Amino acid sequence: MTRKQRRGLVIGLGVGLLSVAAILMMFAFRQSVVFFHTPTDVAEHKIAPGMRFRLGGLVKAGSVVRGQGTKVQFSVTDTLQAVPVSYEGILPDLFREGQGVVTEGTLGPDGHFVADTVLAKHDETYMPPEVAKALQEKGVKLGEGATHPEAVTQ
C-alpha cells in the first residue's frame, strides 16, 4: 500500500467516523438540550405545557411549604414574577429561602412547575451565572459582584 493510499484510508476513516459522530451529535442535541427560563419568561412567553426546561431564580421568602412525605412546594421568583414549584425528594443542602436555585422539570397546564431536579449551588457566595445574569437583565440590583444572594435588594 502506498503512502497516498494509506493517507486516503486514514482520512476516509476519520471523515467517516466524524460524520457518524456529527449525526449522533445533532440527534442528541435535538433530544437533550434544555432551555433556561426565568419566571418572567414563563409569564411572558407562555411556554407550552409539557416542555421540559430549567427554571431559575431565587426561592421566594416565606414560600416554602412542606407537604406529605418528602413533597415540598415553593415559589421561584426573579423579583418581578413568581412561579409556584412542586418537588418531591430531598432538597440540596444549600436550598434556602432567598437563595439562588435552578429547577428542572415541566410546566403544568395550571401554571404550576413540576420539578424533578433542584440544584442549589454548592457555595453560599455563589449564584448560578444564568440566574445572576437574568436578574441583572431584569434590572434587579445585585451586590458584591452579583455573587451573594443575600445582597439582592428585593
Place this chain on the structure above:
Amino acid sequence: MIIEFGHFALILALLVAVAQMIVPAWGAHMRDERLMAFGAPAAVAQVALVLIAFLSLMYAYVTSDFSVANVAANSHSSKPLIYRISGVWGNHEGSMVLWVLILAIFGAAVALFGRNLPASLKANVLSVQSSIAVAFLLFILLTSNPFERLDPAPFDGRGLNPILQDPALAFHPPFLYMGYVGFSLAFSFAIAALIEGRTDAAWARWVRPWTLLAWMCLTIGIAMGSWWAYYELGWGGWWFWDPVENASFMPWLAGTALLHSALVMEKREALKVWTILLAILTFSLSLMGTFLVRSGVLSSVHAFAVDPERGVFVLAIMVLFTGGGLALFALRARDLAQGGVFSPISREGSLVLNNVLLTIACVTVLVGTLYPLALESLTGAKISVGAPYFNMTFVPLMIPLLLALPFGPLMAWKRADIAAALERLVAAGLLSIVVFVAAFAVTERGPWLAPFGFAIGVWVMAGALSETAFRIKLGSVPLNESVRRLTNLPRSAFGTMLAHFGVGLMVCGIVGTTGYKSEEILLMRPGETKEIAGYALTFRGAAPSKGPNYTETIGAFDVTRNGAPVTHLEPSKRLYDAPPQPTSEAGIYAAWTGDLYAVLGDQQPDGAFAVRFYFHPLVRCIWIGTLIMFLGGAISLSDRRLRVGAPRRAGRAPVAVPAE
C-alpha cells in the same frame, strides 16, 4: 514581611522567566553555545523563586495571617492544619501560584535531566516553556495577586467552603494541575521541533515519559474529583458531565491519544505531523479548561468567584498559545520528514484507529460543552446540555474503541495478521460471551444494554491478560519457563497490560452502577426499617454532635442482611461555623457487590427524617480501575528504556521489540 518577600520573589521569577524565554531561543537561532546554556540555570532559578513565593503564601495560611486579603477571604483560624495548607490552592489566586510552580518544576526537570538532549532542542524547549510561565506570572501579578494586604486586618477569616474541607479534595487540584501543566512540556517540545524543523525518535522518546507522567496525574486527579463528588455531594453520582469535569476530561482524552501516537513515532518514526499537532491540541485543551473554570462563563458547581477581567486575560493567553502553536504548525509541519510505511492491519494501524476514535470522542465532548456558550452569544437563548447528550454521542464512540482495544497490543508493527490475533483472543471472547449470558440470566431488571456493557468490560480485561499470557507462552511451554518469561517481560509491557485491564474494570463499574443502581427516598422515624437491595436498614434515631469547626446531626442506622447484622451507618448533616454552610456526610458501607449509601435529609415538622438510600453495584470498580491505570502508567514509567536520561539501547530491529 515574609509576604512581601514572596511577592518580590514572584516578580523576580517573572524577570527570570522573561530572560529564559528570550536568551536560549536566541542562542539556538545564533548557534551560540553560551546563550543556549543560559536556559538550564535560569529554569532552576525560576523554580526556586516561584517556590519561595508559594511557601511564603503557605506560611501566611498556616499562621493564619489575616492581613493578607487572600488568607482572610479563604481561611479561618479554627480550620485544621491540613485544610489551612490545602486552602492555599483552594482559591483562585493561590491555585494559580501552584499552577505556575508546577509549570516551573517541569521546566526545571528538563533543565536538570535533559543533559543528553541536543543543545538547541533543549534551549528551544526551555524558552517555550518559559514563555508559558511569563504569561501566567503576568496573569497572577496583574489580575490575581495573592499577596495583597488588608488594612486593617480582620479579626478572623471567612473560611474555606466546607465541602472543600476534605482529604480527597485537598490533593485533587495538585494532581489535576500536574496533569494539565505536564502537557505543557509536550507542547514545548512540539513547538521546539517545529522551530527546528525536524524531529526524530529521540524526540518522541523524550516526550513520551513526560506525557505519561502528566497523563497519570490527570487520571488520578480526575478520579479523586469523581470519588469526592460521589461521597461528599450526597447524590451518589460519580460523573455529571458538568462543563468543568469536561474541561479536565478533554485534555485527558487528547492526552491518551497523544500517549499512543507518540509510541508510533518513537518506534516507527511515523505519524510525526499528527503527534506534533496532538501535542499542541492537548495543551490547548488544558488551557481551555483553565479558561472555562476561571472565567465563570459556564454554570458549574466548580466555578471560582468570577471576575471578567481575569476571564479575558486567560482567554488571551489561550488564544495566543493555541493560535501561535497552530500557526507555526501550519507554516512548518510540511518540513517534517515522513516516517515509515505501514499496512492498515498493523500495530500502527490499530493505534491510528485509537487516535481517530479518541479525538472524535473529544470533539463530541467539546461541542457539547461549548454549544451552550455559542448559542447564548449568538441568539441569547440559555440552554444546558446534560448527560443524555453525552450518553448518545460519547458512549457509541467508545464501544468500537473498547472492542478493538485487545487487538492493539497483539498486532505486529508494520504488518500484522488479524487472524492470529483473533486466535489469541478466543479465550477472552468466550469468557465475555459467558459473562454476557450470565448477566442476562441473573439480572431480572435493568436496561437490556447492560449485559453488553459487562461483556465489553470483561473482553477488555481478559484481552489484556491474554496478551500477557501469549507473550509468556502460558500453557504452551512448561510453567517455570512461563514464569521466567514473565519476570523478563519489560515493565512497559506490564504497564500496558495493567492500564488496559484498568479500563475494562472501570467499564464494568460504570455499567454496574449505571444499569442496576437502586434508590429509595422516604421519611423515617426511629425504629422503622426499610429494605434496599437485600439489606434492611433500621433507623435508630439522630443525635447532635460537635466537631472541630462544625456542629452536626448524626443519624444512626443498623444494617442487617438476612437477619444477620452487617454494619452501622452514620450519615450526618453538618453545619460549619465559618462560613456557616450545611453539608451532608453520606454513610457508606462498601460490600463486595457494591456500595450501600445513606444520606440524612431534613427533619420534618412531625419529627421524622427524610432519608435517602442507594445501592450502587460495583461502583468501586470505577476508582479501582483508574487506580490500576495509574499503576500501569507508573510501572511503564519505571521501565529502563523510558527512564529519563537512560542511554538509548542501540542495534535493535523494531520487529524484535514487541513491547507496548
